[in-house]
Amino acid sequence: xxxxxxxxxxxxxxxxxxxxxxxxxxxxxxxxxxxxxxxxxxxxxxxxxxxxxxxxxxxxxxxxxxxxxxxxxxxxxxxxxxxxxxxxxxxxxxxxxxxxxxxxxxxxxxxxxxxxxxxxxxxxxxxxxxxxxxxxxxxxxxxxxxxxxxxxxxxxxxxxxxxxxxxxxxxxxxxxxxxxxxxxxxxxxxxxxxxxxxxxxxxxxxxxxxxxxxxxxxxxxxxxxxxxxxxxxxxxxxxxxxxxxxxxxxxxxxxxxxxxxxxxxxxxxxxxxxxxxxxxxxxxxxxxxxxxxxxxxxxxxxxxxxxxxxxxxxxxxxxxxxxxx
Amino acid sequence: xxxxxxxxxxxxxxxxxxxxxxxxxxxxxxxxxxxxxxxxxxxxxxxxxxxxxxxxxxxxxxxxxxxxxxxxxxxxxxxxxxxxxxxxxxxxxxxxxxxxxxxxxxxxxxxxxxxxxxxxxxxxxxxxxxxxxxxxxxxxxxxxxxxxxxxxxxxxxxxxxxxxxxxxxxxxxxxxxxxxxxxxxxxxxxxxxxxxxxxxxxxxxxxxxxxxxxxxxxxxxxxxxxxxxxxxxxxxxxxxxxxxxxxxxxxxxxxxxxxxxxxxxxxxxxxxxxxxxxxxxxxxxxxxxxxxxxxxxxxxxxxxxxxxxxxxxxxxxxxxxxxxxxxxxxxxxxxxxxxxxxxxxxxxxxxxxxxxxxxxxxxxxxxxxxxxxxxxxxxxxxxxxxxxxxxxxxxxxxxxxxxxxxxxxxxxxxxxxxxxxxxxxxxxxxxxxxxxxxxxxxxxxxxxxxxxxxxxxxxxxxxxxxxxxxxxxxxxxxxxxxxxxxxxxx
Numbered sequence: 001x002x003x004x005x006x007x008x009x010x011x012x013x014x015x016x017x018x019x020x021x022x023x024x025x026x027x028x029x030x031x032x033x034x035x036x037x038x039x040x041x042x043x044x045x046x047x048x049x050x051x052x053x054x055x056x057x058x059x060x061x062x063x064x065x066x067x068x069x070x071x072x073x074x075x076x077x078x079x080x081x082x083x084x085x086x087x088x089x090x091x092x093x094x095x096x097x098x099x100x101x102x103x104x105x106x107x108x109x110x111x112x113x114x115x116x117x118x119x120x121x122x123x124x125x126x127x128x129x130x131x132x133x134x135x136x137x138x139x140x141x142x143x144x145x146x147x148x149x150x151x152x153x154x155x156x157x158x159x160x161x162x163x164x165x166x167x168x169x170x171x172x173x174x175x176x177x178x179x180x181x182x183x184x185x186x187x188x189x190x191x192x193x194x195x196x197x198x199x200x201x202x203x204x205x206x207x208x209x210x211x212x213x214x215x216x217x218x219x220x221x222x223x224x225x226x227x228x229x230x231x232x233x234x235x236x237x238x239x240x241x242x243x244x245x246x247x248x249x250x251x252x253x254x255x256x257x258x259x260x261x262x263x264x265x266x267x268x269x270x271x272x273x274x275x276x277x278x279x280x281x282x283x284x285x286x287x288x289x290x291x292x293x294x295x296x297x298x299x300x301x302x303x304x305x306x307x308x309x310x311x312x313x314x315x316x317x318x319x320x321x322x323x324x325x
Numbered sequence: 326x327x328x329x330x331x332x333x334x335x336x337x338x339x340x341x342x343x344x345x346x347x348x349x350x351x352x353x354x355x356x357x358x359x360x361x362x363x364x365x366x367x368x369x370x371x372x373x374x375x376x377x378x379x380x381x382x383x384x385x386x387x388x389x390x391x392x393x394x395x396x397x398x399x400x401x402x403x404x405x406x407x408x409x410x411x412x413x414x415x416x417x418x419x420x421x422x423x424x425x426x427x428x429x430x431x432x433x434x435x436x437x438x439x440x441x442x443x444x445x446x447x448x449x450x451x452x453x454x455x456x457x458x459x460x461x462x463x464x465x466x467x468x469x470x471x472x473x474x475x476x477x478x479x480x481x482x483x484x485x486x487x488x489x490x491x492x493x494x495x496x497x498x499x500x501x502x503x504x505x506x507x508x509x510x511x512x513x514x515x516x517x518x519x520x521x522x523x524x525x526x527x528x529x530x531x532x533x534x535x536x537x538x539x540x541x542x543x544x545x546x547x548x549x550x551x552x553x554x555x556x557x558x559x560x561x562x563x564x565x566x567x568x569x570x571x572x573x574x575x576x577x578x579x580x581x582x583x584x585x586x587x588x589x590x591x592x593x594x595x596x597x598x599x600x601x602x603x604x605x606x607x608x609x610x611x612x613x614x615x616x617x618x619x620x621x622x623x624x625x626x627x628x629x630x631x632x633x634x635x636x637x638x639x640x641x642x643x644x645x646x647x648x649x650x651x652x653x654x655x656x657x658x659x660x661x662x663x664x665x666x667x668x669x670x671x672x673x674x675x676x677x678x679x680x681x682x683x684x685x686x687x688x689x690x691x692x693x694x695x696x697x698x699x700x701x702x703x704x705x706x707x708x709x710x711x712x713x714x715x716x717x718x719x720x721x722x723x724x725x726x727x728x729x730x731x732x733x734x735x736x737x738x739x740x741x742x743x744x745x746x747x748x749x750x751x752x753x754x755x756x757x758x759x760x761x762x763x764x765x766x767x768x769x770x771x772x773x774x775x776x777x778x779x780x781x782x783x784x785x786x787x788x789x790x791x792x793x794x795x796x797x798x799x800x801x802x803x804x805x806x807x808x809x810x811x812x813x814x815x
Contacts, residue, residue, distance in 0.1 A: 070443050071464035086815055091808070158638050173572075179634045179792045264432050267781070269633070270789030285436040286777050290443065 063294035070288030083295040093296065096279035097303075099272065104252040106185055107192060111248045112241060115199030120233065122200070123207040134204065141197035149261040152191045153178065178262070181272040188258060188273075199244060206240035207233070238319040246311060253304050256281065276300060379477040382711070385704035387421025392709075393441075393448035394427065396434045396458035397692050398661060398725050407724035411717040415709050418716070424450070424709050435461055435777070442699060449706040450713070452503075452694030453725060456770040459491075459499060459695060461777055467696040468497030472707040487730055491693060500693030501714045504727025506660040507760035508582065508592065508687045510676040513669065516576070516654040520554055520563070525655065525676035527753045529685055529763065544680045545593070545618060548655070552578030552622075552629040555654035564627045571628050578629040580647045580656040581619055582688070583636070583791070586783045587769040590615045591688040592657050593681040595765035598809065599773040606810045608802060611681060616790070617798045624794040633791030642668075659690045660757055663726040667747030674749065675756040678763065689764040692727060728757060774813045782808050 027035065039046075067079045087093055118137065122130045140148065155161045156177040166174035177187040210233065218228045234241075259265070259273035265282065267274030280300065284293035392412055394400065399408060405428060412426035427448065429437045435458075441447060442465060451458075459466065473480065480488050483502045491500035510525055517524045523534040525543065532540040533547050536554070541547045555578035556564035563569065564578065581589050590596065594611025601607075622630030637644040641652060648656035649668040656662075657678065666673065678687045694713050696706045713721065722729050722738060729738050739754040773779060786805045790796065 070439055071462075073464050090815060091811060158634050159640060176634045176792070179637060181789075181793070266784055266788065268784075268788040269792045271785045274785070282777075282781065285439050286781070287775075288439050288443075288777070 060294040060297060063291045064298055066291050068290040068294075070290065079291075083292050086292065087295050087299060092274075092279060093276075093299075095271065096274050096276045099274055100253060100255060100276040103185055103188065103255065103275070104249075107189055107252055108245075108248050110189060111192065111196065111199065111252075112244050114193055115196045115244070116203050116237070116241065118196075119200050119203030119207055120229070123204060134200070137200050138197035140194050145257065146261050148195065149191065149258055152187075152194070153262055156187050156190070179269050181270045184269060184272045188262075191258060202244065203237070203240060206237050210236040235320045236322075239321060242311075242315050242319045246308060249307055249311065250304055253277075253300065253307070380479055382476045382708045383704065385708060386702075387419065388423075388449075388702035388705035390415075390422065390424045390449040390700075390702055390706055390709055392424050392426050392450045392452070392713075393429065393438060394434075394452065395429060395431050396438065396451060396461075397431070397453040397455050398664070398727075399453055400428050400430050401664060403664075404724040407720050411713065411720055414717065415712060418712055419705070419708055422705050422709070438462070442697065445699075447697050447699030447701075449700040449702055450694055450696055450710055452713070453692035453721075453727075454500075454695055455690055455692050456768055456772075457780075459493075460770065460772040462697075463493075463772060463776065464496065465697055465699070466493070466496050466499040467698050467700065467703060467706075468499070469501065469696065469707065469710075470498040472703070473498060473501075476707070476711070478711065483730055484732070490691065500695050501710065502691070502730035503693040503714050503718065504691065504722055504725060504730055505761070506690035506692075506727055507757055507764060508657060508659050508678060508689065509756050509760050510655055510657055510678060511648055511662055511666065511669075511673055512655045512676055513651070513653070513673050515670070515672040516555055522551060522554060524674070525551070527674075527676055527756050529677045529759055530680070531677070542680065542683075543677060544683075548579065548679045549618070549622070549629065552655060553627055554578070556627075556629040564629050569627070574628065574631070574635070575652065577631050577635075577641075577647070577653050578655065579622065580630065580653045581615075581622075582657050582659070583619075583787065585769070585780070586616065586787050587612070588688055589619060591765045591769035592678060592686060593618075594684065595686050595688075595767055595769070597767045597769070597771050597773060598779065599771075604774065604813060606806050606813060608806055611686075613802055614681070616802065620790055620796070620798050623791065624796075632794075633788065636791065659688070660728055661690065661726050663742060663745065667745065671747060671749050673752075675753050677756060678760065685763040686765050687760040687763040688769055689761070690770075691730070692725070775815075778812050779809055782812060 064083050065078055065080060067074055067077055067082075121127060122134055122137075124130075127133070157163075158174075158176055158179070162177065163174040175183040175186075177183045177190075214232050214236065215228060218232050223231065254277050255275050256277040259267070259275055259278055260281070263273050265278055265286075267278065276296075277300065280293060280296045283289050283296055287293075392408075394408065398404070405426075408428075409426050412424040415422060415424035438448070438451070439462075442462075451462075472478075478501075480501075487502040487505075488498075491498060491502065493499050512525055514524060522536060525548075526533055531543060533543045533551075535541050535547075535550070541550075550565075553565040554563050555576065556574060557576040558564075558570040559573040559575050560568075560570060564571070564574075582592065583589055587598065590609065590612025593615035594609055596609030596612055598606055598608065619630060622628060623632045631641060631647060635641055636647055640650070641647045642650040646656070646658065646662065646665060647653050648658065648662070649665045651669045653669075655676075678685055694710050696703060696710060700706050718729065718731075719734070722734075723741060726742065729735055735758065739757070742748075743752055743754065782805065786801065790798075790801065
């Protein structure tokens with residue numbers, strides 16, 4: 001078969017530039033057999049991923065162009081971009097996204113700074129009982145989630161322990177943490193801080209991995225505590241901080257369980273806890289609009305993806321990987 | 326706290342028709358009173374347990390069925406043994422068949438049922454379910470009319486209006502009348518005597534004797550005047566006295582039914598959010614007035630209704646029905662209040678609902694059982710449904726505290742109810758029967774566009790109003806109307 005001039009030439013050049021042949025071509029019989037076994041052993045996960053993750057994801061993308069509802073009073077049909085157009089004009093969607101973003105603006109910095117700060121403290125040689133404190137900080141993380149929220153609900157109630165303490169120290173009118181739209185976010189943040197044990201452990205692991213020579217060199221150079229933190233600890237911890245930032249962004253955009261348990265999904269007070277994901281959940285299961293709910297889900301996925309990609313792009317400017325540069 | 330509410334919220338349903346039906350029912354002898362329960366023979370067919378003799382269930386294949394609870398009442402631990410017992414009895418009544426009782430708490434019952442239906446795991450029977458529950462799953466209910474016709478089920482034992490109440494223009498006959506819950510004023514007699522006040526009237530359209538000896542119509546102005554005197558701070562001063570400390574109220578004068586803004590408004594006048602065209606939001610004027618009264622009672626200079634924050638405090642029952650705390654003098658609520666009213670003490674009684682603009686309105690809840698379209702056993706499910714609403718109804722109604730839809734059973738019901746543990750020795754149950762005559766028509770829970778979305782919007786505004794002082798209520802109501810309209814238009 002004749003081939004176009006240039007194409008025939010381009011292909012070998014491309015291949016040459018790409019370098020070595022495919023690994024399979026270089027694999028020994030033993031390696032190929034091991035690879036087969038590898039695929040065999042991993043196949044349950046692959047099947048599970050395809051059946052329970054990838055296929056449902058693709059299906060929900062298809063749903064966004066259909067008119068599926070629980071009642072399905074109309075015949076199933078292709079509706080094009082109707083669901084997407086509706087979403088663009090749905091004030092509840094933007095309100096709930098606003099709730100999520102407002103909370104994210106408050107919570108994200110705290111969720112990164114507080115575990116890091118506590119970990120730095122626990123890592124200090126001057127702190128006594130660090131092991132005990134590390135354990136105590138981590139304990140809330142293993143408390144069943146719902147139980148923790150319900151306990152906090154009682155503590156933050158108008159007559160709960162927190163307000164009782166505030167009254168004891170002279171605050172006549174302590175805040176109505178759970179029933180005032182202006183105080184509900186601080187309440188949610190308090191609950192969040194209580195559960196940062198895992199973040200502390202991750203940060204501690206990162207701190208323990210910083211070579212002590214760097215600190216010694218800094219000390220010899222006359223660096224004080226702040227300069228050491230700024231020029232040694234933070235750069236060396238930047239991969240960990242970036243990791244917690246990415247997870248934090250994903251988590252906060254999907255923030256759902258606490259308001260669901262705390263306020264039974266009502267969005268109280270006055271819609272202040274109607275987070276995007278909660279609105280999404282209600283669209284599916286309370287309003288029973290499956291296609292529209294799928295549209296909201298894909299929109300959230302898109303937002304999360306874009307934000308994550310931006311963070312990855314920006315990470316080149318501040319995340320230091322010792323093995324790269 | 327929420328759990329407590331959960332059951333209760335349930336049952337709101339009602340309807341105007343029902344009201345008329347029950348009014349008539351309450352006032353006179355009913356038509357034929359035949360048990361609806363069916364008794365299959367050989368697991369294939371059933372004969373009536375009483376007259377009329379023509380009732381006979383067509384033969385059906387025995388089936389293992391599921392009874393989904395609790396879109397309404399039914400989740401309370403004290404109710405469940407009765408429900409389980411009734412469900413278990415189905416296997417005896419219909420040999421070869423079985424009915425499994427499944428409890429999902431009210432708070433998550435709607436979402437869970439939606440998930441089950443969408444997932445193809447549809448239960449057979451759902452109930453007790455009120456008008457709101459039926460409306461929330463519009464399009465999902467089986468039309469019972471063919472099964473009623475085939476079995477010659479005697480609907481004449483109910484008032485026709487009660488039967489019509491469960492007729493849906495789009496879905497047919499979706500329920501059989503079961504129970505009804507009128508509204509009344511529940512009040513603490515001891516608070517009135519301590520304050521030297523006359524107790525509120527038990528008879529409708531009568532007057533109230535004010536402390537100065539004058540007679541006043543029993544309306545919301547009068548109620549407010551009394552409620553102020555019954556709202557007391559920690560120093561013992563009433564809300565209408567100088568020096569009243571509104572930051573430290575220990576006893577409230579009045580508590581409205583605050584589960585739903587529609588219901589709260591319906592005590593002032595019957596209505597529905599859907600205008601005549603079914604697409605335009607029209608908030609009844611009476612509801613607007615009621616909401617402003619409610620807001621002023623919480624946040625005005627002389628509060629006599631608790632704010633959302635106080636309502637949620639453990640001191641006032643932690644978000645459950647505040648009257649049960651024993652620290653509320655008067656409360657408007659449905660008959661199902663009986664489930665927890667014993668907590669309020671043993672010195673309470675029932676009074677008439679006040680009038681607004683000279684007219685009394687007593688919002689009504691009513692429950693029934695429905696069969697979902699997706700059931701794989703419609704014939705067996707209908708047989709089981711006739712048992713639940715028939716032979717088993719006496720047991721269930723006592724557990725639910727619901728007034729029987731069958732008029733001939735109401736006196737016996739109240740006689741038993743009056744003997745409940747912790748109840749006063751004498752309660753004026755006649756008020757309940759009289760209240761039926763003033764049932765709201767149209768019922769506040771009647772279907773409307775985007776039902777569940779609209780409920781959430783109403784809930785959001787309720788939350789805002791109960792937790793935020795200093796609002797411009799006219800602007801708030803306009804914003805509420807606009808938001809609902811936008812949702813209906815989408």
